[in-house]
Amino acid sequence: xxxxxxxxxxxxxxxxxxxAVDHVSFSVPRGEIFGFLGANGAGKTTTIRMLCGLLLPxxxxxxxxxxxxxxxxxxxxxxxxxxxxxxxxxxxxxxxENLEFYGGIYGxxxxxxxxxxAETLGSLGFSGHADTLAASFPTGxxxxxxxxSALLHEPAIVFLDEPTSGVDxxxxxxxxxxxxxxxxxxxxxxxxTHYMDEAExxxxxxxxxxxxxxxxxxxxxxxxxYGAATMQDVFLKVVRxxxx
Amino acid sequence: xxxxxxxxxxxxxxxxxxxxQSLIIVxxxxxxxxxxxxxxxxxxxxxxxxxxxxxxxxxxxxxxxAHVTAADFFHVTARDIPTTSxxxxxxxxxxxxxxIIPGDYASGLAAGVDxxxxxxIDASDPNVAGFITSYVGEVAAKEGAPTASASPALEAxxxxxxxxxxxxxxxxMRSTVxxxxxxxxxxxxxxxTVLTSIxxxxxxxxxxxxxxxxxxxxxxQIIMGKILPYTLIAFIDGLLILVVGSLWFxxxxxxxxxxxxxxxxxxxxxxxxxGALISTRVKSQADAFxxxxxxxxxxxxMLSVFVFPVSSMPRMFQLVSAAVPATYFMQIIRGIxxxxxxxxxxxxxxxxxxxxxxxxxxxxxxxxxxxxE
Numbered sequence: 381x382x383x384x385x386x387x388x389x390x391x392x393x394x395x396x397x398x399x400a401v402d403h404v405s406f407s408v409p410r411g412e413i414f415g416f417l418g419a420n421g422a423g424k425t426t427t428i429r430m431l432c433g434l435l436l437p438x439x440x441x442x443x444x445x446x447x448x449x450x451x452x453x454x455x456x457x458x459x460x461x462x463x464x465x466x467x468x469x470x471x472x473x474x475x476x477e478n479l480e481f482y483g484g485i486y487g488x489x490x491x492x493x494x495x496x497x498a499e500t501l502g503s504l505g506f507s508g509h510a511d512t513l514a515a516s517f518p519t520g521x522x523x524x525x526x527x528x529s530a531l532l533h534e535p536a537i538v539f540l541d542e543p544t545s546g547v548d549x550x551x552x553x554x555x556x557x558x559x560x561x562x563x564x565x566x567x568x569x570x571x572x573t574h575y576m577d578e579a580e581x582x583x584x585x586x587x588x589x590x591x592x593x594x595x596x597x598x599x600x601x602x603x604x605x606y607g608a609a610t611m612q613d614v615f616l617k618v619v620r621x622x623x624x
Numbered sequence: 625x626x627x628x629x630x631x632x633x634x635x636x637x638x639x640x641x642x643x644x645q646s647l648i649i650v651x652x653x654x655x656x657x658x659x660x661x662x663x664x665x666x667x668x669x670x671x672x673x674x675x676x677x678x679x680x681x682x683x684x685x686x687x688x689x690a691h692v693t694a695a696d697f698f699h700v701t702a703r704d705i706p707t708t709s710x711x712x713x714x715x716x717x718x719x720x721x722x723x724i725i726p727g728d729y730a731s732g733l734a735a736g737v738d739x740x741x742x743x744x745i746d747a748s749d750p751n752v753a754g755f756i757t758s759y760v761g762e763v764a765a766k767e768g769a770p771t772a773s774a775s776p777a778l779e780a781x782x783x784x785x786x787x788x789x790x791x792x793x794x795x796x797m798r799s800t801v802x803x804x805x806x807x808x809x810x811x812x813x814x815x816x817t818v819l820t821s822i823x824x825x826x827x828x829x830x831x832x833x834x835x836x837x838x839x840x841x842x843x844x845q846i847i848m849g850k851i852l853p854y855t856l857i858a859f860i861d862g863l864l865i866l867v868v869g870s871l872w873f874x875x876x877x878x879x880x881x882x883x884x885x886x887x888x889x890x891x892x893x894x895x896x897x898x899g900a901l902i903s904t905r906v907k908s909q910a911d912a913f914x915x916x917x918x919x920x921x922x923x924x925x926m927l928s929v930f931v932f933p934v935s936s937m938p939r940m941f942q943l944v945s946a947a948v949p950a951t952y953f954m955q956i957i958r959g960i961x962x963x964x965x966x967x968x969x970x971x972x973x974x975x976x977x978x979x980x981x982x983x984x985x986x987x988x989x990x991x992x993x994x995x996x997e
Contacts, residue, residue: 434996462835480631481634490627
């Protein structure tokens with residue numbers, strides 16, 4: 381098994397005449413927090429969807445968790461967690477029922493589901509609210525619950541697609557604490573965001589522009605190279621095509 | 625891997641029963657449809673406008689008029705108008721037929737000469753015209769009978785044979801008796817198809833389907849996990865319209881009630897899996913609803929034996945009709961309810977329906993895409 385959590389070459393996806401992702405190549409070592417930055421429409425979501433097996437690449441190939449993304453996507457599914465932009469929860473189910481469902485479709489036993497729900501509710505700070513309908517939670521809570529759902533089966537890699545969009549700064553901060561705790565336990569975290577302050581928390585970031593990766597580097601080194609104080613400045617310079 | 629199926633099943637059940645409002649709609653809508661169709665579709669002829677010209681004006685002619693108008697079949701709109709105005713009468717649609725009793729009616733009867741009573745019919749609707757002809761003929765024959773016995777001369781000329789029909793299964797020839805079992809097939813077909821197609825497409829709309837697609841859940845688990853919970857709901861629906869239809873429209877179940885239910889279950893599965901198949905091809909709930917209606921209501925009304933006999937259809941429509949599950953279920957349910965058919969009578973149709981169930985489930989599993997477009 382390869383040491384890479386994600387390893388792709390020339391990954392490309394075309395929708396009609398529009399090339400959403402254009403020959404993207406990168407590798408993510410296991411245990412890393414890998415940030416995927418870019419403006420809306422830069423191709424972040426399309427890339428994540430190809431890695432999760434939701435979309436077939438038009439071109440290119442690669443592996444996730446050591447398995448071929450085209451041939452072995454059924455094996456990949458057991459080893460990854462995915463949280464989409466809209467926090468796919470069932471609003472008419474309680475927190476516990478949502479977790480039970482997501483545990484169930486990963487084939488966990490009822491006993492294992494019970495154990496994992498107890499752990500998850502505790503670590504997310506949901507104790508006491510387990511039997512509240514998801515619809516009545518504030519956005520920050522929904523986001524944490526969606527993360528809990530995506531992690532119930534303890535995946536080796538978790539793909540988070542703009543997990544903090546529309547969430548207040550305090551919730552964003554506590555969400556990132558959860559991400560750190562995940563990485564400490566060896567889970568690879570692949571996260572897209574358009575908040576540049578969040579980029580500072582990543583081990584490495586890739587910056588996408590018009591379907592291509594234009595920078596892939598440690599945030600600290602990027603700032604030094606661009607002579608910028610914050611990732612925000614780096615991002616603006618990269619996107620405007622300066623300093624290359 | 626049945627844990628996956630169970631997880632989807634359980635979740636679906638919770639959602640169904642958590643929302644009493646939509647549950648009530650699902651249970652009440654079929655009943656509303658039953659009453660709507662039950663009263664709207666009625667081919668029994670009643671109150672047909674008739675004009676009567678009695679040139680005889682005798683007790684005998686009045687007796688004939690009384691008999692013709694005794695039942696609710698006719699509604700007299702004009703009397704003793706000049707025969708020249710019949711055309712205007714038909715054009716103005718004030719009458720659909722005119723009964724003309726000649727001046728020599730009574731004397732003719734007494735003399736034993738066949739009196740020529742004339743019936744003028746507006747046959748622009750040939751069905752109605754047919755009904756009128758046979759109804760008046762029947763009454764006239766009865767009317768002639770007592771008179772005939774009074775005059776032995778008429779009895780001397782018997783016809784070579786006579787046809788006396790005996791009507792089986794629906795002796796009063798009420799069309800509701802024929803329609804109510806068909807309505808069960810019609811309504812259940814639509815409801816079941818809508819239920820699953822919407823249940824699956826809704827998840828696409830809310831984005832939860834994407835979350836299921838990244839999980840290892842297989843298409844067959846997803847499809848069956850959706851079909852099974854709705855089998856229960858659809859079965860309750862079927863039972864409701866069967867019981868209410870039977871009691872309210874006075875259509876007793878002659879055969880085994882249990883057998884009707886068993887057949888209903890097989891039929892429900894066909895509709896539910898058809899809905900699942902539709903859902904694999906559409907993106908919005910509205911689209912799913914439209915398509916469900918297009919593939920159930922229209923073919924069921926037109927092409928199954930709901931109204932029109934299949935044998936009189938063009939060959940191509942007969943083929944389409946053979947592909948509509950409702951065609952078989954209608955034969956089955958009419959057989960059991962009206963004729964008291966047993967399981968061996970309905971076995972061929974039940975076998976075809978079961979085959980359709982398996983085919984439709986297999987097709988929807990095959991066409992369910994685990995990737996987005």
